[in-house]
Amino acid sequence: MDRDTDRYRSLTRRTLLLGGLKVGLLSTLVGRLYYLQVVESQRYTMLAEENRISLRLVAPSRGPIVDRFGIPLAINQQNYRVVVVAERTRSVPETLDKIARIVPLTEADRRRVLREVQKKRRYVPVTVRENLTWDQVATIELNTPDLPGVSIEVGELRHYPFADSIAHVMGYVGAVSEAELNGDPVLSLPGFRIGKSGIEKYHEKALRGTAGTSQLEVNAVGRVIRELSRDEGQPGREVQLTIDIGLQQFVQTRLSQEQSAACVVMDVHTGGIYALASHPSYDPNQFPMGISAELWEELLSNPTTPLSNKAVAGQYAPGSTFKMVVALAALESGLISPRHTTFCPGHMDLGDHRFHCWKRGGHGTVDMVGALRHSCDVFFYDVARRIGVDRIAEMSNRFGLGQPLGLDLPHERPGLIPTRDWKLAQLGTSWQPGETLVASIGQGYVLSTPLQLAVMTARMANGGYAVKPHLTKQIKLGPHEQTTWPAIGVKKENLDVILRGMNEVSNSPNGTGFKARITEPGMELAGKTGTAQVRRITMAERAGGVIKNENRPWRERDHALFVAYAPVHAPRYACSVIVEHGGGGSAVAAPIARDVLLECQKRDPGRASVADAPPPFGTGAGRG
Template structure:
């Protein structure tokens, strides 16, 4: 009996253990099934996405940058194929040997070697590293022919910015270059290795419009990140093509005409709509060099050049306007009730104020002159006289109305406002009270007065119009989806100057160029119906001492270049029906009539010669769909 009880107890214990073990297995199996159900059913979409992300990578594709066109559709900035040679480390047994073999076909500097070796260390072994870009077709052919001896090296094709007019358009267009760390905004497009953004000129001002929208490429990768195949590709949207007001042919003419001088600038503006037809500045630079990459030596050469080739002198060069400022003084005098014909002044060659003498440019003086004659002869003493009567603040107010002393609003970066001084300005900036002699000096465009060539052209345009406060612009519109659209602009404000006052200034400018005793008569336009009306200006850059006056003032050509006067000329044409205004500034050029006058004459003659072609400018539409032929 005891044996039977022991067997029964043993059997019961075994059964309990089996039952407990079975229950445990069932519990574990249930947990496993539940977990599998949770992962494969409830969380299926999440893990499918994670797996897909590990298998599929998304890469941004840079969009094609929009072109820049002139008013007739001539390409000023575009894109061209960029051939580059790349090397893949895992495909070459000896990277240095491959680079040495490449260097026998294309020029590789020590910097190129260091850069490639640095990039190879930073990137995975299967990722291509650029060795040299912007290769010529001959270089590409040479590399392809010798590909058997260049393990790991291959040719890739991309795009680069191209400027067909080179330096002739550099200060208008600006340039593109690689994105700096300071310019990163979080936009992934800016982080693409070969992406370029506008750094100056139109390229910078309208950069967002021309960038376009990035495309995408989906490609399959393995566990190591190596690309297996491309799954899909969506090309990006190209940027807008900007249509400028510039006439490429006239711009080239202006730039080449200025090249006879060391440093000069000129602006041509359409009086009717403010279109800038040409904007020259010399010396200039090749904008393509920034896109391709400047060496340290090239960069230092540009920034250390005393003639400042990187500066657009048309909008950022500050120059004393000299006698071209006298139109503003004359208008201010008319506004204060000084008559053009009834008020005269006697010019003996100087004016005394206190213990000081203020000289006229003509040593013997001009005798008695009225306002129109004072403009015609450019008599300094007459303007000393009226300036003393009306004060510097009235002069400044009129100068501002004509576009001087403040930014005129051109669609380019880097415009300078210039300086038109007032009593308050001197107190605020110099901390001293205004002196009476400074009013006299201001009246002839010297002293603290600074203007830009663009401002002088705008002043001439407003005087020629007599009605409109002309505001310049560089962009006429843009092209998108095959259709050209005009950029909206506000109507010009009324100039707010009586018509009879404007006529006095126009008569004076006409006499300057078309009266035999005018200061610029020798450099008039002789073709009937094309005549110009202008005003000369010669701005001193040094003080002439009494000893020099007694011994005879040195001629500009006898002085070192940097001590010579600036030569200026402002004009409009044709006289009877003004349409185009122009300014010319020749830095240290000497006399305004002898140096700047002939340049302005040639430019305005060429502008009018090209006039019939302007009707063929790209026709623009507004977004509403209405036709517009260019004065948008």
Template sequence: MDRDTDRYRLLTRRAAVLGGLKLAGLSALVGRLYYLQVVESARFTMLAEENRISLRLVAPSRGTIVDRFGAPLAVNQQNYRVVVVSERTRNIQDTLDKISKIVPLTDGDRRRVMRELHRKRRFVPVTVRENLTWEQVATIEMNTPDLPGVAIEVGEIRHYPEAEATAHILGYVGAVSEAELNGDPVLSLPGFRIGKAGMEKYHEKALRGTAGTSQLEVNAVGRVIRELSRDEGQPGREVQLTIDIGLQKFVQQRLAQEVSASAVVMDVHTGGIYALCSHPSYDPNQFTMGISAELWEELLSNQATPLNNKAVAGQYPPGSTFKPVVALAALESGLISRNHSVFCPGHMDLGDHRFHCWKKGGHGTVDVVGALRHSCDVWFYDVSRRIGIDRIAEMANRFDMGQLTGLDLPHERPGLIPSIDWKKGALGKPWAQGETLIAAIGQGYVLSTPMQLVAMTARLANGGFAVKPHLTKQIKALSGEQTSWPPIGVKKENLDLVLRGLYEVTNAPNGTAYKSRITEPGYEMAGKTGSAQVRRITMAERSTGVKKNEDLPWRERDHALFISYAPVSSPRYACAVFVEHGGGGSTAAAPIARDILLECQKRDPGRAAVAESAPPPPPPGGTRG
């Protein structure tokens, strides 16, 4: 009996211990379930949603670019592309063969498609070709039953309606390179393009916009089931330029008569650029759609350099168009009087060197107005020897020469205005006085861009105010143009004297550009011719007669330049024309400037501009008696 009682007690204790252990385990399990399902409920709900929902970026619509009157210059067009999903095709090569009968495919296209198919998951679409025509899209859609795994997608592509006419201003967009990736996830989107040149590059941040998002329901392997929600983001801002596209096209077509040329038209009060052209040009749409290797090589090998924006990046000797700056430097120095006259026999001797005037027999006695009217080199040799190169450089710098103008366009170059310190620092040699004489007629080390020349002309014409050229009129929702400028610090009487000389260049019968004058009342222009030598003329050639430009190979001919403004009664528009190896400024560049300024005044693009800067100087009056 006692033995049975002991066994019962032992069994009971073991059962109690086992039951306690089970109860403890069950309590722990319930506690863990409570923790996971109640305490951590929000966290695991979020993790579950992340496994089910994929958040993807949506490329923003790129902002448009328009001219000053709202005409479209850079827009977005629908881009139809054909894609293929490999898991839905039985034979990818056979599918590509069928597509190629509708849309031409190169061997490069096929290799690219196969490379992307091997790199991506089988259910991810791969682009076969972009920029399909509507006929190609319709044909593919009609043959869908015979093209398993093939589909048409719609995106956006940049389009430039005026093509060559605006290429050097707008630039173009292209695919993002690895060097351009900066951590912005939108740059990694397939097919995303950014500005590569011109205003597309300069205003990239404003034009790009802000990416949107798309919430997609996906399965365990990442295949999209459906789109749950979509936020298109913020499209890029509209950028309005100062350009008048009608005038821009006129100027581009006028320059097309030359082998290589450039021209700029600028408002002398606001600094707005109404036309900026470089010929020859290129079609930026070819870069957007993918330029062929053959066309790329053709552009690179063209001696007229169509890819180079000569208006802002072409650095050339300004020739006699530099003389108004030298005349002002001399007058402002106080070392010559307003009546300073020089006798020109056709040359000047300095030591053992003879410096020739462009006119072999000379101009006789000329003052500052006559020197500008006839473009007499000897007068400028004389005053430059008196004032020195540093005074010339200081005045040139006031006119924004030898430095960047600050134009809102990439790749502007600064030109060069030499000085004593510059030569010592750059070349390690002392300055020679003969180099001052050469610089005074815009040759030697002096280099300028057409943009600098038009800015210089604008500062002359507006009464000596430091107007700055610009292409951006306004960015939507941001500020607009600046219209007031500080003075450059020249005396009015000296400036008026120089302007009188420029007036006589085109309006006096013996002026160098009289044949290219504007005869329509109220539209008259003033200006200055320029020719820049690109070869050395030997004494032997001078003794037998200097060869005419038309008898020389194209690359050995003088550059032709002309700066001008109009109307002379109330200056509003400045123009600079450069014709590469064009011969003479009076014969090649001046007629172009006349046609441009006449068209510009008739169009009058500045009619809508707000001019709050200082009033222009009074007109220089009639011809000098």
């Protein structure tokens, strides 16, 4: 009896122990299930959705660029591309052979496609060719039953309707390099392109826009099942320029008659640039799809540097166009009066050196206006020797020379205006008196860009106000910053002497630019010729006769320059022209400036310039 009781008690304890253990395990399981399904339900729901839904970026549409009248300069065109999905084809090489009968494929195209097929999952589309014609698209669509795994996709491709006419202003877009990745995820999208030069690069952020998103349902291995939702994002903003594309085309065509040249046309009051041309040019439409190595090498090796924007990055000795600044520095110094005269026998001796005038027999006695009219070197040797190089440099800086002007375009060069301190710091030697004479005629160390020469001319023509150049008229929803230009600080009577000299250069029968004058009443221009030597003329050559430009190799010929404003009675447009190795400014550069300023006034791009900026100097704008 006691044995049965003990056995019952032992069994009861075991039952209770096992029962408790089961209850404990069951409670733990229920608790865990409660925790997972109730407490952590949102977290695991989100994880499940993330496994089922793939969130992908959608590239934004790049903003258009238009000229001052709204004419498109850079737009997006539909880009038809043929793609292949490897898992849907029996053989990718065989499929490529069939595609090649419709769309030309190079060996490089084939190798690229096969390489991408090996790298990517077999269900991921691989681009075979882009930028297909409509006929090619239609033919592929017609033959889709015989092309399993092949389909047509539609994207966007940047297009420049005016091609090489405005390439140096627009720049171009290209694929993102590793150095350009900055954390913005849109830059990592396959095929995404950004601005590489020109306005495309300067206004990259505004033009790029904001990426959208696409929610895709995918299976366990990542294959897309369907698109659930789509947000297109924010397209890039429209950028409007001050450029008049009609005038720009005219200028580019006019420059194309020379081997290498540049021209800038700007409003003397607002600073808006109507034309900025550099010749030779290139076709920016060759870059968005990726330029070939052969063409790239051809552009780089071209001695006339078509990729360089000579208008803002070309640095040249300004030659006699610099004499106006020297004359104004002399007048403002108080050491020279407008009535100051110098006798020019054709040279000036300084120490053991002889400095020649361009006219071998000399100009005789000339005053300041006469010196500008005839471009007498000896007169400017004389005044420069009296005032010194530092006064010349200070006046040059006031007129925009020797420093960047802040143009809204990449790669602007500063030029160079030398001083005593500059030479000592850079070359470790003292400034020599003869170097002042050489600088006074825009040679030696003096360098300027065509843009700077246009700004210099504009600041003289507008009455002495520090107008700054700009290309951006407005970014849509964000107008270009407007400003009132400060006065340079030169006396009106002194500036009038310079403008009178420029007028006589072009409109006096014995002026150096008279043959290139504008004869249409009310459209007359005033200007200044310039010729810049690119090699030193030896004493032996002077004694035997200087070799004419046309008899020298092209690289040894002088640069031809001309600066001008028009119309004389009410200045509105400033223009600078340089023809590399073109010879004399009066014979080569001046006729180009004449044609450009005449066309500019006939077109009158300034009729829409009130939106660029308010009147820069109130009721005193313009000169009568």
